[in-house]
Amino acid sequence: MALNAFETATLEITRRSHLSEADARGTLRMTLKKAGFDPAAIRADQLAVVVRSLLPRELKIRGVAEPAEVCERIVDALSSVSDTGRGPAAERFLERTRG
Amino acid sequence: MLVVFAVVASVISGVFTIAVGVRLLLLWRRTREVPELSLSIACLSLALGVLFGTAYAAIGVAGGRAGFEWLVPLRIVTFALAPIALWIGVQRVFRPEARWARALCWLGVLGTVAAMVWRLDLGLAPRRFDFGNVASVAVTQGVFAWAAAESFAYYAAMRKRMALGLADRVTAQQFLCWGVSGLAALASGVVPVVVEMATGVTVLAHPAMALVSTITGLVSTLCLYLSFFPPLFYQRMLRAGDAAPGGV
Numbered sequence: 001m002a003l004n005a006f007e008t009a010t011l012e013i014t015r016r017s018h019l020s021e022a023d024a025r026g027t028l029r030m031t032l033k034k035a036g037f038d039p040a041a042i043r044a045d046q047l048a049v050v051v052r053s054l055l056p057r058e059l060k061i062r063g064v065a066e067p068a069e070v071c072e073r074i075v076d077a078l079s080s081v082s083d084t085g086r087g088p089a090a091e092r093f094l095e096r097t098r099g
Numbered sequence: 100m101l102v103v104f105a106v107v108a109s110v111i112s113g114v115f116t117i118a119v120g121v122r123l124l125l126l127w128r129r130t131r132e133v134p135e136l137s138l139s140i141a142c143l144s145l146a147l148g149v150l151f152g153t154a155y156a157a158i159g160v161a162g163g164r165a166g167f168e169w170l171v172p173l174r175i176v177t178f179a180l181a182p183i184a185l186w187i188g189v190q191r192v193f194r195p196e197a198r199w200a201r202a203l204c205w206l207g208v209l210g211t212v213a214a215m216v217w218r219l220d221l222g223l224a225p226r227r228f229d230f231g232n233v234a235s236v237a238v239t240q241g242v243f244a245w246a247a248a249e250s251f252a253y254y255a256a257m258r259k260r261m262a263l264g265l266a267d268r269v270t271a272q273q274f275l276c277w278g279v280s281g282l283a284a285l286a287s288g289v290v291p292v293v294v295e296m297a298t299g300v301t302v303l304a305h306p307a308m309a310l311v312s313t314i315t316g317l318v319s320t321l322c323l324y325l326s327f328f329p330p331l332f333y334q335r336m337l338r339a340g341d342a343a344p345g346g347v
Contacts, residue, residue, distance in 0.1 A: 036259030036266070046265055053263050089195045090253060093134050094273045097126060097327040098334075 005044040005081050006032075009051060012074040017064040031058050041088045044081040051075055102157070102306050108313040109153040115320040116146035122328055137188035141181045142323070148178035149316060156309055172219055179215035182239045183208050189242055193249040203245075210238030228296040240288040247281030250274045250326075268337045269329060276326035283319035287312050 003011065006028065013024035032039050035050045042050075051074050059067035120142030127135035151174040158167050186207035194200030214235035226232040254274040260266035291308045295301055300308070325333065 034259065035263055036256030049263055049265055089134075090192050090249070090274075091270065093132075093192045094270060094327070096130055096132070096135070097123070098269070098273070098329065 003081070005042055005047045005078055006039045008077050008081050009047060009074050012077045013070065016070045016073055017059065019062060019064065023062070027058050027062060028055070031055050038088065044078045048075045048078045051078070105306060105310045105313045106153055106157055108317045109149055112313060112317040112320045113146045113150050115324050116142050116149070119320070119324050119327055120146060134188050134192045137184045137191065141184035141188060144177045144180035144184065148174050148181060151177060159304070171222060175215060175218045179211055179218070179239065182211045182242050185242045185246070186211070189246045189249065207238055207242055210234070214239050225299045225301050226292060226295050232296065236289060236292050240285055243281045243285040243288065247278045247285065250278035250281060254278060268341045269334050272337055273326045273329060276322040280319045280322035280326060283315045283322060287315035287319055290315070
């Protein structure tokens, strides 16, 4: 089964750093919370922006070497994720009413 | 004077609520999505409830209410239909997958039906501060609190996303307006009932309470309209604020 954006990013963090899967997952969740996203509903293109903007700092705090480089690899991996998801129902509803 | 103002505010509120309901119904004809239909039913029945209530209050001020008692159960039923549809709509919009939300939705729907039967039995008798009345208010008004809480949470998330360029101000404002609308609707429904429980005077027999209820209802309706159907000039204004230096 194809991995979604969140799972893909978690896998890349564990591959390219010393963080365990649980730590990588927790770090990513916290970063997404700071960005105002739900891990289950974020699209790959949105996650790529969050990874570039906020994740390097979080990885640095956790002692990951060359966090910017790790983040670029995550973004590369996300480009192959084909979840051009429709986004959360609430946003879709307000888009529909707006026309 | 107070009554005239309350009637005017009710009419404006009713017209805007009907406008939202009809536009959602037209949208539903195209999309066939549950939120559009349920929220449309909620708005239309709420508008009818307000109009029946206002008519009954106005008739009372004008003279006798003899022959118009049928407006009371009609108002109770239409006012109950609104939260039932709203429980379904809010669940489908904000938490379509969550099992706890589905359970809460069903609890709300069944509770509202029970509250309606309870209220029909009571008729115009003033509500007292007891378990039945408090539970009835909780199930019929709780949905507005839920909608407001979800909307404000979304607004907060949207503000964070805007800082990263991942959300636009219009969508954020739509959530903010829905939240304010929910809070105003909650005030409109709860404040008069609390006063009624404390004083023993029903909202229909108390012009000042009717005024509070209609003004908060009007705020709720206008905010709901702005949330669902923000006019183009308003959208442009918000986007211009985004583009301006220092605009978030």
